[in-house]
Amino acid sequence: MRRATAAPLMVRDAFDRTVSFAAPPQRIVTIFASNTEIVAALGLAQRIVGIEAFTRYPPEVLDRPLVGGRLGFSVDAVVAERPDLVIVTPSRQAANQLIDPMERLGIPIIVLLQRTLAEIMANIRLVGRICGVAERGEAVASRLEARMAKVRDKIGGLPAPSTIMITGRLGNGLLLVARDGTYTGDAIVRAGGRFGLESRGVLAQISPEAILNADPDVLLLAGSETQLADLIGRPGWLDLSAVRAKRAYAVSRAELLIPGPRTVDGIERLARLFHPAVGQR
Amino acid sequence: MLGLALGLAIVVAAAAGHDWATPADLWRAVSGDSDLRSRLLFEWRIPRVLAAGLVGALLGLGGTIFQGVFRNPLAEPYLLGSAGGAALGATVALLVPLAAPQSLALPVLAFAGAWGATVLVIGISRVSGAVDAAGLLLAGVAVAAILGALRSFLMLALSDETVSLQIVLSWVLGGVQTPTWGLLGLLALMSAACLALCLMLAGRLDVLGLGETMASAFGLDVRRFIATAVLAGSVVVAVAVAFGGLVAFVGLAAPHIARWLVGPLHRPLVPASALVGAIIVVLADAIARAALPPAEIPLGLVTAIAGGPFFILLLARRLRT
Numbered sequence A: 001m002r003r004a005t006a007a008p009l010m011v012r013d014a015f016d017r018t019v020s021f022a023a024p025p026q027r028i029v030t031i032f033a034s035n036t037e038i039v040a041a042l043g044l045a046q047r048i049v050g051i052e053a054f055t056r057y058p059p060e061v062l063d064r065p066l067v068g069g070r071l072g073f074s075v076d077a078v079v080a081e082r083p084d085l086v087i088v089t090p091s092r093q094a095a096n097q098l099i100d101p102m103e104r105l106g107i108p109i110i111v112l113l114q115r116t117l118a119e120i121m122a123n124i125r126l127v128g129r130i131c132g133v134a135e136r137g138e139a140v141a142s143r144l145e146a147r148m149a150k151v152r153d154k155i156g157g158l159p160a161p162s163t164i165m166i167t168g169r170l171g172n173g174l175l176l177v178a179r180d181g182t183y184t185g186d187a188i189v190r191a192g193g194r195f196g197l198e199s200r201g202v203l204a205q206i207s208p209e210a211i212l213n214a215d216p217d218v219l220l221l222a223g224s225e226t227q228l229a230d231l232i233g234r235p236g237w238l239d240l241s242a243v244r245a246k247r248a249y250a251v252s253r254a255e256l257l258i259p260g261p262r263t264v265d266g267i268e269r270l271a272r273l274f275h276p277a278v279g280q281r
Numbered sequence B: 001m002l003g004l005a006l007g008l009a010i011v012v013a014a015a016a017g018h019d020w021a022t023p024a025d026l027w028r029a030v031s032g033d034s035d036l037r038s039r040l041l042f043e044w045r046i047p048r049v050l051a052a053g054l055v056g057a058l059l060g061l062g063g064t065i066f067q068g069v070f071r072n073p074l075a076e077p078y079l080l081g082s083a084g085g086a087a088l089g090a091t092v093a094l095l096v097p098l099a100a101p102q103s104l105a106l107p108v109l110a111f112a113g114a115w116g117a118t119v120l121v122i123g124i125s126r127v128s129g130a131v132d133a134a135g136l137l138l139a140g141v142a143v144a145a146i147l148g149a150l151r152s153f154l155m156l157a158l159s160d161e162t163v164s165l166q167i168v169l170s171w172v173l174g175g176v177q178t179p180t181w182g183l184l185g186l187l188a189l190m191s192a193a194c195l196a197l198c199l200m201l202a203g204r205l206d207v208l209g210l211g212e213t214m215a216s217a218f219g220l221d222v223r224r225f226i227a228t229a230v231l232a233g234s235v236v237v238a239v240a241v242a243f244g245g246l247v248a249f250v251g252l253a254a255p256h257i258a259r260w261l262v263g264p265l266h267r268p269l270v271p272a273s274a275l276v277g278a279i280i281v282v283l284a285d286a287i288a289r290a291a292l293p294p295a296e297i298p299l300g301l302v303t304a305i306a307g308g309p310f311f312i313l314l315l316a317r318r319l320r321t
Helices: A033-041 A075-080 A094-105 A117-130 A134-155 A183-190 A208-214 A225-232 A262-274 B002-015 B023-030 B036-070 B082-095 B102-127 B133-158 B162-172 B181-208 B212-217 B222-244 B250-262 B266-290 B299-320
Strands: A009-012 A018-021 A028-030 A048-050 A085-088 A109-111 A162-169 A175-177 A218-222 A248-251
Touching: A009 A117, A028 A033, A033 A048, A033 A085, A033 A117, A075 A094, A075 B036, A085 A094, A094 A109, A094 B036, A117 A134, A117 A183, A117 A262, A134 A183, A134 A262, A162 A183, A162 A208, A175 A208, A183 A262, A218 A225, A218 A262, A225 A248, A248 A262, B002 B023, B002 B036, B002 B266, B023 B036, B036 B133, B036 B181, B036 B222, B036 B250, B036 B266, B082 B102, B082 B133, B082 B162, B082 B222, B102 B133, B102 B222, B133 B162, B133 B222, B181 B212, B181 B222, B181 B266, B212 B222, B250 B266, B250 B299, B266 B299
Parallel strands: A028 A048, A028 A085, A085 A109, A162 A218, A218 A248
Antiparallel strands: A009 A018, A162 A175
């Protein structure tokens, strides 16, 4: 699979940086679960030589050395693995802390953005090309796209339930909700839901009152059943239409809050929740 | 003596990291070896250690000026709004998409914020006719509160995911930005200029130390001097902030430790504070890198957690004698 004699492959990343590869990388450090999952989905898990502390999937990469975690990312630890590719997403401090040193040391580093499902698919193809398995990247992405198309066909024409997905709770009682313009929001729409809250203003935090007031058809909490029971046990929540109609669900954080191949699993599951009458698959 | 200690601290810090380097590794790195590990040491770790030393020296200088001007042992370089201003500037640089690259925007806006905030404080106290220590302090508290609130609002409004708040938070907690060798040269030149500036103020700071009335009797234009010294001190701090973020505690502690070593006169105190500040930050930065691999602890947390008890110990011993 080596292309040692070919002209170097030039790619453009999400920061509009041009990165060139003389040969397909064999030692890859993937920062964040999303990027690790993309590389693993291409069947290249054995090339991953470093991950960050909050990667939980796939199991075969969990024994790899850690190069960072909540407290940031260590240039020393990344370099110690002698990678020939580092993949980051500009979240937490990853891009800030790693791009500059890797460029200075001549270690190829690419930045991937996954704000929509379309970007996730494009990134699967891009990483496939970089790693010398372009056909496999194309195959993996097309298969995922076909599954999303199937969902779209099944729900076509059905009324979209208004939906609010709670993705986090803040110390001051405010809630974080999935918004338009994010891959999670994209997943809700592709699964046949619509936003139960108009995005208003610039703040992502929503007062619980706004959710009670919006009274969505479906209430989703990205988390466990226990957390959901705790949330809807609070005063006022039992009166929500979604709760009374038993349409308040706990959904998987791994599928809907990590922008990777598994997000398509999340879309299929959401579609079944939004449109129970339509049997998926 | 202090110079020797600093040299030792720099060598230890250059070796400290996720993988500890041996003196032989360091030698290979500085003698131009092209292995990846050597280049990591030469291109990344050594400039960072030297930058940490210069940032620490600047904080020591800034602290000395502020403690001298306010004749208050609790005065610290971030007193007059510079921390709040720098943090606001850095927040804009980190979260607002700007035309300039972030590596340039961050130090420039942090510097502008730090210095601008102090100029604003002096302006306010001048308009209200109270360019004395108390007037400046009150204006400083008010400006810091406003700037802090603006920063918090920007952090909430501009970050689309809660995780990106970490970028701002970690900047606020301090951390030396590793400069290129060229930029490090610039920082060294600026630090030398700051040292010269502070030495020029040293004699008049001693006079001011006698009290405002006495200083006036000696022919010092107290109000004018306070404004000049504060402006100079804030330039020093702004340079430190641009390269090192907000590093807690060093600017407060370094002048005290230096005073115990060389006494209260400012001419020896100014360079001694710079050296003490440099030693503290070089060592703290090494701990930040090496203590919890592979993570890096924000520098300001290390200086406060490790430096705090040390300072208390010194203080207790000092009070007992």
